[in-house]
Amino acid sequence: xxxxxxxxxxxxxxxxxxxxxxxxxxxxxxxxxxxxxxxxxxxxxxxxxxxxxxxxxxxxxxxxxxxxxxxxxxxxxxxxxxxxxxxxxxxxxxxxxxxxxxxxxxxxxxxxxxxxxxxxxxxxxxxxxxxxxxxxxxxxxxxxxxxxxxxxxxxxxxxxxxxxxxxxxxxxxxxxxxxxxxxxxxxxxxxxxxxxxxxxxxxxxxxxxxxxxxxxxxxxxxxxxxxxxxxxxxxxxxxxxxxxxxxxxxxxxxxxxxxxxxxxxxxxxxxxxxxxxxxxxxxxxxxxxxxxxxxxxxxxxxxxxxxxxxxxxxxxxxxxxxxxxxxxxxxxxxxxxxxxxxxxxxxxxxxxxxxxxxxxxxxxxxxxxxxxxxxxxxxxxxxxxxxxxxxxxxxxxx
Amino acid sequence: xxxxxxxxxxxxxxxxxxxxxxxxxxxxxxxxxxxxxxxxxxxxxxxxxxxxxxxxxxxxxxxxxxxxxxxxxxxxxxxxxxxxxxxxxxxxxxxxxxxxxxxxxxxxxxxxxxxxxxxxxxxxxxxxxxxxxxxxxxxxxxxxxxxxxxxxxxxxxxxxxxxxxxxxxxxxxxxxxxxxxxxxxxxxxxxxxxxxxxxxxxxxxxxxxxxxxxxxxxxxxxxxxxxxxxxxxxxxxxxxxxxxxxxxxxxxxxxxxxxxxxxxxxxxxxxxxxxxxxxxxxxxxxxxxxxxxxxxxxxxxxxxxxxxxxxxxxxxxxxxxxxxxxxxxxxxxxxxxxxxxxxxxxxxxxxxxxxxxxxxxxxxxxxxxxxxxxxxxxxxxxxxxxxxxxxxxxxxxx
Numbered sequence: 160x161x162x163x164x165x166x167x168x169x170x171x172x173x174x175x176x177x178x179x180x181x182x183x184x185x186x187x188x189x190x191x192x193x194x195x196x197x198x199x200x201x202x203x204x205x206x207x208x209x210x211x212x213x214x215x216x217x218x219x220x221x222x223x224x225x226x227x228x229x230x231x232x233x234x235x236x237x238x239x240x241x242x243x244x245x246x247x248x249x250x251x252x253x254x255x256x257x258x259x260x261x262x263x264x265x266x267x268x269x270x271x272x273x274x275x276x277x278x279x280x281x282x283x284x285x286x287x288x289x290x291x292x293x294x295x296x297x298x299x300x301x302x303x304x305x306x307x308x309x310x311x312x313x314x315x316x317x318x319x320x321x322x323x324x325x326x327x328x329x330x331x332x333x334x335x336x337x338x339x340x341x342x343x344x345x346x347x348x349x350x351x352x353x354x355x356x357x358x359x360x361x362x363x364x365x366x367x368x369x370x371x372x373x374x375x376x377x378x379x380x381x382x383x384x385x386x387x388x389x390x391x392x393x394x395x396x397x398x399x400x401x402x403x404x405x406x407x408x409x410x411x412x413x414x415x416x417x418x419x420x421x422x423x424x425x426x427x428x429x430x431x432x433x434x435x436x437x438x439x440x441x442x443x444x445x446x447x448x449x450x451x452x453x454x455x456x457x458x459x460x461x462x463x464x465x466x467x468x469x470x471x472x473x474x475x476x477x478x479x480x481x482x483x484x485x486x487x488x489x490x491x492x493x494x495x496x497x498x499x500x501x502x503x504x505x506x507x508x509x510x511x512x513x514x515x516x517x518x519x520x521x522x523x524x525x526x527x528x529x530x531x532x533x534x535x536x537x538x539x540x541x542x543x544x545x546x547x548x549x550x551x552x553x554x555x556x557x
Numbered sequence: 558x559x560x561x562x563x564x565x566x567x568x569x570x571x572x573x574x575x576x577x578x579x580x581x582x583x584x585x586x587x588x589x590x591x592x593x594x595x596x597x598x599x600x601x602x603x604x605x606x607x608x609x610x611x612x613x614x615x616x617x618x619x620x621x622x623x624x625x626x627x628x629x630x631x632x633x634x635x636x637x638x639x640x641x642x643x644x645x646x647x648x649x650x651x652x653x654x655x656x657x658x659x660x661x662x663x664x665x666x667x668x669x670x671x672x673x674x675x676x677x678x679x680x681x682x683x684x685x686x687x688x689x690x691x692x693x694x695x696x697x698x699x700x701x702x703x704x705x706x707x708x709x710x711x712x713x714x715x716x717x718x719x720x721x722x723x724x725x726x727x728x729x730x731x732x733x734x735x736x737x738x739x740x741x742x743x744x745x746x747x748x749x750x751x752x753x754x755x756x757x758x759x760x761x762x763x764x765x766x767x768x769x770x771x772x773x774x775x776x777x778x779x780x781x782x783x784x785x786x787x788x789x790x791x792x793x794x795x796x797x798x799x800x801x802x803x804x805x806x807x808x809x810x811x812x813x814x815x816x817x818x819x820x821x822x823x824x825x826x827x828x829x830x831x832x833x834x835x836x837x838x839x840x841x842x843x844x845x846x847x848x849x850x851x852x853x854x855x856x857x858x859x860x861x862x863x864x865x866x867x868x869x870x871x872x873x874x875x876x877x878x879x880x881x882x883x884x885x886x887x888x889x890x891x892x893x894x895x896x897x898x899x900x901x902x903x904x905x906x907x908x909x910x911x912x913x914x915x916x917x918x919x920x921x922x923x924x925x926x927x928x929x930x931x932x933x934x935x936x937x938x939x940x941x942x943x944x945x946x947x948x949x950x951x952x953x954x955x
Contacts, residue, residue: 206878206886236871236886238903271871272904384875459857459942460950467951473634473669477782480604488604488634505636506670544857545951546944552858553865553943 162295162316165328165353167192167395170297171290172304175283177231177269177276186280187228187304188287189349190256194222195393196400197264198361200369202345202386208235209245210265211387217264219358223391224258226349227251227284230307230334231269232276233345235384244275251281255288266347268307268334268385302332305347308551309334313423319412321405327354327396329409329416333388335376335424345383346373348420354401354409355394364410365390372417375449375539376425377456388417425540430547433465433524437539439479441530447484448537454482455528455539462544468519470511472500479528490531496524560693560714563726563751565590565793568695569688570702573681575629575667575674584678585626585702586685587747588654592620593791594798595662596759598767600743600784606633607643608663609785615662617756621789622656624747625649625682628705628732629667630674631743633782642673649679653686664745666705666732666783700730703745706949707732711821717810719803725752725794727807727814731786733774733822743781744771746818752799752807753792762808763788770815773847773937774823775854786815823938828945831863831922835937837877839928845882846935852880853926853937860942866917868909870898877926888929894922 169190177185198219201211217223227248234241245265253263267275287304291297302312316330333348350365369388390413394400401409426434437456442448455461458478464471472493480488489504496517499507518524524543567588575583596617599609615621625646632639643663651661665673685702689695700710714728731746748763767786788811792798799807824832835854840846853859856876862869870891878886887902896912897905916922922941 204875204878205882205884206875206889233871236874236899236902236904238887271869271875272899274904384871384878463947463950466947469951471669473631473782476634477602477604477669480602480782484603486603491604501634501670504634506634506672544947546947549861549864549942549944549947552861553867 162298162314162330163318163328164293164295164298164316165330165351165395167353167393168351169291169293170301171287171292172300173283173286173290175286176279177229184300184304185230186283186287187301188225188252188255188284188291189228189301189351190225190291191223191391191393193393193395194224194262195391196221196356196358196361197223197392198358198365198390200365200388202383204384206236206384208233208267208385209237209241210234210267211385212242213245213249214264214266214387214389217261219362221358222262223264224256224262225252226264226266226389228266228305228347229280230305232267232273233269233271233385234267234275236272237274240274244277247277248275248280248284251284255284264389266387266389268345268347271384298330298332305332305334307334310427313420313427315416315419317412317416319408321397325397327352329412331416331420333420333424346386346424348373348388350390350413350416352392353394353396354392355398356392357400360400360406361390361392364413367410368414368417371414372421375452375537376421377453377539377541422540425542428542430545430551431542432522432545433518433543434522435465435524435526435541435543437541438527438536439539440527440536441532442484442535443533445535445537447532448535450484451479451482451528452537452539454478456541459544462542465518465524466543466545468515470495470498470500470509470514470518475526475528476501486530486532492529494527496521560696560712560728561716561726562691562693562696562714563728563749563793565751565791566749567689567691568699569685569690570698571681571684571688573684574677575627582698582702583628584681584685585699586623586650586653586682586689587626587699587749588623588689589621589789589791591791591793592622592660593789594619594754594756594759595621595790596756596763596788598763598786600781602782604634604782606631606665606783607635607639608632608665609783610640611643611647612662612664612785612787615659617760619756620660621662622654622660623650624662624664624787626664626703626745627678628703630665630671631667631669631783632665632673634670635672638672642675645675646673646678646682649682653682662787664785664787666743666745669782696728696730703730703732705732708825711818711825713814713817715810715814717806719795723795725750727810729814729818731818731822744784744822746771746786748788748811748814750790751792751794752790753796754790755798758798758804759788759790762811765808766812766815769812770819773850773935774819775851775937775939820938823940826940828943828949829940830920830943831916831941832920833863833922833924833939833941835939836925836934837937838925838934839930840882840933841931843933843935845930846933848882849877849880849926850935850937852876854939857942860940863916863922864941864943866913868893868896868898868907868912868916873924873926874899884928884930890927892925894919
């Protein structure tokens with residue numbers, strides 16, 4: 160896969176001793192050679208990690224030079240010391256490329272409630288800074304350094320031509336295994352572009368893109384302490400902040416990129432046997448559609464049914480009724496992998512063996528739930544719930 | 558167990574062909590010899606079964622003679638025909654003891670989306686009416702007729718002396734396997750007393766009692782289409798509606814009885830290896846405590862951790878932060894089976910092997926999460942999430 164690396168960014172990843180396997184990267188450094196505008200979207204969890212607190216206090220803003228990312232330790236529920244450690248990590252990252260402490264950012268996932276091993280992290284950041292490169296392989300290595308129990312590095316990139324003819328690039332990397340990997344929570348993503356954006360535009364676009372992508376994936380409904388999505392815009396290719404039609408098209412491209420990245424998270428499920436695409440259609444408004452989709456996508460009974468190739472559509476319809484969204488049940492219809500099982504509030508006779516066989520044979524499951532309330536649609540992505548998932552998530556933290 | 562059967566009630570249970578095993582009862586009839594006041598609490602699911610719709614339209618009210626209860630078929634998502642079938646079941650039950658159609662009630666659980674086999678039900682109600690008896694064994698048989706994959710019949714009873722010296726009785730039966738048994742959803746309960754209550758008092762007390770009992774148990778967070786809790790008060794022993802101190806003490810006794818019944822549901826978990834009691838304390842108000850408790854009690858990561866005897870307290874604290882309730886994380890402390898693991902927002906060093914061993918050796922797990930926001934406490938009951946649970950819930954509906 161050829162990745163269009165945005166100009167003016169470099170990447171370094173090392174093993175600094177956080178993961179037990181010395182072959183695995185566990186610390187990544189992402190730097191921008193010129194100061195970048197940055198914006199972020201953070202976990203709404205009240206119990207949030209120290210990196211979330213540090214980054215949130217700085218963003219949206221300008222002048223950022225570096226992001227330090229580590230796996231294995233979330234630096235969450237770690238009190239005042241944890242906050243100092245996160246600030247130190249951001250400062251070390253920025254200083255490693257000649258920046259000021261406040262020009263750094265930090266992202267961590269891993270076990271909650273253990274202190275960050277700062278000796279290892281300090282050594283790691285220095286080593287990663289010595290390896291910085293702008294190559295695709297350095298980019299992929301940085302994506303590897305974020306991984307916890309992800310089975311593959313997750314990244315994507317896009318190019319876009321501005322009205323003035325210049326090609327700008329947007330690339331991103333993310334990790335996510337929240338649900339699959341018990342102890343090693345959660346979602347992190349960094350998007351980089353070599354266009355310039357005002358911090359306000361960056362913030363608005365990353366928020367909108369997140370709502371239609373990362374906020375539409377769910378595996379276990381547990382919003383972690385550590386979720387961070389960052390957007391960096393360094394203007395290395397296009398130094399005047401985007402406006403008008405360019406800005407609008409940038410937003411669309413960012414949206415596509417975020418969706419591409421987000422979908423990789425539920426697709427990479429250890430213990431997952433089905434990847435589920437859920438379309439909720441015909442709702443009064445987007446918020447209603449989203450609430451219903453989330454309720455279904457997180458429902459344990461729906462997820463175990465799909466795992467067992469059981470076309471038990473009653474669970475899906477029933478879950479939708481508990482979302483707190485008013486609708487007329489007589490206008491509800493449901494399709495599963497193309498088979499219509501429920502039409503206008505009445506069951507449709509179907510061949511259970513055939514539909515079950517269809518679910519069993521396809522890793523991708525497609526549910527379409529149609530309401531008669533309006534024109535708002537939403538698409539969510541989730542996974543089934545398997546015995547293997549439970550086995551993985553029952554493992555002891557040590 | 559000796560059950561204080563309230564005066565003026567009779568019970569009959571039969572196998573009418575809904576369950577495949579002819580040894581198992583699948584239809585129960587509960588009758589009151591004199592007309593009873595009745596009140597009910599129903600599922601808030603917008604997609605609700607036909608029995609829920611029928612009973613809800615009649616309650617609270619007076620003059621009820623009979624309740625028909627069946628397992629295996631929920632009569633939910635069954636359209637207009639389903640509604641007519643539920644009305645017919647209520648009418649058949651009432652008529653079997655000489656009542657009018659509107660004096661009957663009906664409760665059904667089982668598969669969603671299949672039509673009620675009315676021939677079997679009709680024959681069953683006639684047969685159950687022929688067996689009606691006021692004995693404890695008939696009472697227990699009626700509790701068995703409700704069972705789906707419950708492993709034991711669930712019932713309890715209490716006696717209470719009124720200020721005038723009379724002994725009144727309150728007894729109840731329930732079923733619940735919502736989460737354990739995939740296809741055969743959900744919670745049903747009937748409470749009977751031989752005291753008299755006005756329908757309004759019955760409604761108020763059953764609602765209050767439900768809030769502190771049946772609404773504090775959760776296994777998978779899926780509020781089914783079929784949950785019904787009924788209270789019947791026939792006045793056979795005390796014909797003047799209770800007032801004042803008697804009424805207040807009745808409410809307390811009803812509360813105790815409902816809690817005793819409710820707790821039996823998560824305790825009876827096929828595939829469950831831990832029964833979890835969760836105390837959320839020191840919240841600003843009851844609603845806040847309840848929201849936090851529900852979020853934790855339904856969290857897949859918390860439940861798998863307990864299954865694996867993993868003292869991964871970060872998941873519990875993290876889940877509490879996503880409940881949408883504001884609080885100061887610095888005032889949060891957590892105990893697990895008596896071990897303090899988190900104090901005032903800071904991790905407490907502990908022996909992981911010891912705490913893990915303690916969880917593993919005890920079927921009962923006790924979590925106490927303490928906040929510093931006020932004086933409101935709540936207790937919830939839930940279960941762990943095991944591989945066996947997933948296996949059971951992945952079974953095919955056929």
